[in-house]
Amino acid sequence: MKRTTAIVCLSSLLITAGCSDSKSGGGKSGNDEQKASGAIIKQFADAWVAAWAPDGKPDAAGALTDNPTVFAKRLDDTDTALVASTVTVAPQGDPKCSDANNCTQELAVEAQLRGIGAMKWTSTATAVKTGDAWKIKASGDTIYPGLGDNNYLKRVRALPARASILDRNGVALTANRPVVIVGVASGAKATAATYAAFTKYLDVDGAKLAARAKAAPAGQFVDAITIRAEEWEALRPTMGKLPGVLTMGGTQSLPPTATFAKSLIGTMKTATADTLKNAGTTASAQDQVGTTGLQYAFQQQLAGTPGGTVTLRDGKTKLSIKTVFSQKGTAGKPVKTTLDTAMQKSAEAALATSKLPASLVAVQASTGQILAAANGPTPASYNRAFQGRYAPGSTFKIVTSAALIGSGETGATALPCTNTINVFGKTFKNYDGLAAYGAGTMQKAFNESCNTAFISQHARLPKDGMTKAAAMFGIGRDLNLSINAYGGQVPLPKDDVAEAASMIGQGTVTASPLAISLVAATVDHGTAMKPVLVPGKDAAGAAASPLPAATVAALRTFMRTTVTSGTASVLAGNGAVAAKTGTAELVSGGKVITNAWMAGYRGDVAFAVIVEGGESGSHTAGPILKTFLSSFK
Structure with missing residues (x-):
């Protein structure tokens, strides 16, 4: 996972043991080993938290282990796999020392899987003493039990169907309808004509799309716009054969037509920083979320909450060993309006x-x-x-x-209708060809929409x-x-x-x-x-x-x-x-x-x-x- 630098201040990466000739875990020597190993494990726990924080880096946590580079990568890869936004890591009880050089302590871990929710587990950190320094054993099991050296975690997120917006009689104004995501393949395959077509037919800034495609990794799909399936069918003969154009199918909560109650129902697009914040902690940056109207105002109610699973997988066969986390999603709830x-x-x-x-x-x-x-x-x-x-x-x-x-x-009060009236130097007139009719009533002035008649009464108010x-x-x-x-x-x-x-x-x-x-x-x-x-x-x-x-x-x-x-x-x-x-x-x-x-x-x-x-x-x-x-x- 690419991150900007995060600084974790460690007073010392070397925790020295107390002076003792004893190799047992008891007595004064045992207490010293518990303190020393407990200190390095606590430092490690804090460094892990910092590594999985937004913009965090795994280097500081890796530096506390006996294989910094390998462990830092394992920690970062696991963060990426889980899409963890934050994590808490709390050492439990006191370290248990089997001898003067080896101590273990359980870690209670709770990671917030972005777009799903909290995943909890317990792992074990092993502190080993080499010379005068204590280090954490660089094992995948320290991160999650069963990871070892080769296994990995894989998460799958499942979105529930978006609930409908209803009219006053319970008739659905929106439903999940087929859409096509139109974009380009990164690289040089798309031509100037391709990007010009995006501008002409889809009102997409072709220059910005070209810049995004150029910056993306080779072969990546760069989405430009999501449109109704029937709209793409109409455009397919024109755009479908252009170099570099790619499409992906999907569904989206939409009204029956592109125009129906658009400004009320609103629109949905891939989340931005602002709309993602409105969508709540269970939304993902890749989600289609409400951006305007009722789709935006009731995003969380309509979307429900996603579910997901995390499986432990064999590093060689890529097959699932077991499911280690499962959470059911909750369906969204419809929003009933007063519209007819x-x-x-x-x-x-x-x-x-x-x-x-x-x-x-x-x-x-x-x-x-x-x-x-x-x-x-x-x-x-x-x-x-x-x-x-x-x-x-x-x-x-x-x-x-x-x-x-x-x-x-x-209504019977006499209000004369003149062509113009002057109020402290400002001349007001009638509109729509209304000619002065002289004497009249308030009702007539209302019926004929005589400006001067009403203005003549301003002093009464x-x-x-x-x-x-x-x-x-x-x-x-x-x-x-x-x-x-x-x-x-x-x-x-x-x-x-x-x-x-x-x-x-x-x-x-x-x-x-x-x-x-x-x-x-x-x-x-x-x-x-x-x-x-x-x-x-x-x-x-x-x-x-x-x-x-x-x-x-x-x-x-x-x-x-x-x-x-x-x-x-x-x-x-x-x-x-x-x-x-x-x-x-x-x-x-x-x-x-x-x-x-x-x-x-x-x-x-x-x-x-x-x-x-x-x-x-x-x-x-x-x-x-x-x-x-x-x-x-």
Whole structure:
């Protein structure tokens, strides 16, 4: 095993015996021999521990024996065979001396076999005195009884089948499916065309792969990527005949398709330093482990614990003499989620109709349970639906309306809609071609999404008015989900301009699609609920006190009439849908671009969709939601 240098300080490699003419093990002479042999055995035990520690070397332990080079190699080879991460070696009792030159002492050994667990055994160290110096007899039996000069230990590790991630009905979202590990043989066989093909067809850095192959021992398989078996079959005619390309078959826990719920379920890859740490002490650097999503969050539960055996083998015949260690693995336990398979498929199909990056989240309003969360139009490991931080635009007028109703206004309160409004030198305008219509009500301003009408009321709210109103909808709190999710923020405004911007979901106000779906759910249910993806793991229940009944009634009317006679009319004809559109402006690369939003509910299902770079909520986000809602009742 290749290791970096570890320094073991030994006060002396020579332990001298006490002066005595006696050859017996009794009396003062016997005590001296016990002390001297016990000291060298204790030094040896400590040196063994250091040798099998991470980055340890066997040289110091070997130096304490009567054949340093041979023993150091035997100790190192055994460490390599067992894949021991650490070891404890404890001398038991006092040495037993047969004469003045030979003493033995039992060693209680416990090695942590990486990726399996603890293996315990007892061996015997023999201390022999040559001249004035004590040394440890360089026998394989000192390491493990029966090793002798030629035998060796062989370990085999057995991984249990990975457990499945389940939907709310117990349907498996993942299963162990056939995969192909694609790589190259080290050496010069692979050509520039080979590495270029890895980059072109598999999105693998060909230059880095070439460097790894060059550094690897001759003839070694250098893995590049693990893909589904059907994906390799499609690539085989192109890549299978290229010089140096090698493949290995295997299985991996995967969803039914490469795109299904990818950002939620997550991905699995060969362990890295970070993912190996997350996988726990029974994982191995060669294991396929969860790297993102639920596969990462529940890696240890899904993987279970591996089993393994260690056999003592004949050094000449290579045949097993006996099994000296056996440990059964434990199967992983499934992770049940709140996802609805059919609804997840519908969400992904709806997003596939968009050419722009988009996300859609659907939740059960009465419980906060997440039914679907999709990112499209192509799969992405980054879960925008949960982690995206966007200005919510006019969908946030749901919160603004609640704040104004709390201040004493009603749906019938007169709110004039002008083309522009100036707040301390900052001019705000309407969006999506909305022309001023003069006198109107709060309900009409909501239905038509008039920015200036809502901003005109900013003076009615206290400085913390929008922050407190947002909290009633669960915005601004840590969501504490099993996987990373952003709950939004509504900071206290620094001035009137910032407060005005927050009333139309701009400025420093940000939220994820998940957070906005929960805003819609709060109107539907009447109380903000904590989101739940994994029952029993994610905290359930109310996230805030119930909204006042008058506020709930008004908001439900606002959102329903926005569908029947307002900006969300694209959803009309899909049942009793209630919704709010939104368009948020932001500056990117020196240009003003827009993100399109729509949020709402039908029955006990609340939802939100965002389209990055979309024209408007009604024109861009609306059709996606229409497709989604038409797929289920």
